[in-house]
Amino acid sequence: MMLTPTDVNQFEAGDMKGDLGRKPKALTALVRNCVNMFGSWNVGLIATNHTYASQDMFDPDDKISGGQGFIYASSIVVAMKKLKLKEDEKGNKVTDVRGIRAACKVMKTRYAKPFEGVQVKIPYDTGMDPYSGLVDLFEKKGLLVQTGNRLKYIDKAGNEHIDFRKAWVGDKLDMIMAEFKEEISTEVEDTDAPIEVEPKKKPK
Incomplete structure (x- = not known):
């Protein structure tokens, strides 16, 4: 201070x-x-x-x-608020406090869409999960689609991956992230490509 x-x-x-x-x-x-x-x-x-x-x-x-x-x-302003985490390792609700939930909201950004929010779960015993919040992000982006009580993802090869929400961890999220990064890099390359403009012909 x-x-x-x-x-x-x-x-x-x-x-x-x-x-x-x-x-x-x-x-x-x-x-x-x-x-x-x-x-x-x-x-x-x-x-x-x-x-x-x-x-x-x-x-x-x-x-x-x-x-x-x-x-x-x-260039970026992120507002964070501390909330109580009342979940066990499997995501089941409990009565005692097992950690904190960091509610993050982008208040200002010059690089992406502002006012997006996500909650990061930080248990006291294990620390922050590097995959925390990814499932919610992929749902917002339309990569993970709700199918009944499960989530479905279709990879670039056309294969369907369907599983319960709690099972979307580790390698499965790495697979989506790898394809998502590749898609973003392709879009950036297309955006940075020079735009050809035909010169105007002078009137005779």
Whole structure:
């Protein structure tokens, strides 16, 4: 938590009248200077900040503290919220807390569709599952289709893979991800191809 010199002096003097907007100004200056220092280099900066509950009933999303400087300068802003995880290893509901669920929502992005959300399950015993949230993502993309009480995937060779939701783990998700990455890379190559434009003929 960043402190300004005014915060320190007021705390030592017992004066609690606040920083009067100095902290947002300091954070904005920090972001602007950092962007100008390494903006021309192929590097990035990852920063974390606190959020607070919204007081607006028409905009219930949590608000980011410290002013708008971070939001304007950032290429990607992800809001995270901690929830309780009450599931065992097999996905069955239990009464005790086994870990946390990190609810992640993309509030801003310059590279993809914003306001997409996903929950990442992090059990206390085993840590985060690298495949957590992939099944939900593949369902949204239409790669996994609900068939009765099971999920179906058709690979590029035309073979059908049908199984229960809990069985879609490990190698099966790796297979979908490999084909999904290949499809995305092909689309990017097609998009980057130069567009040929015929020159206009001058009227005689």
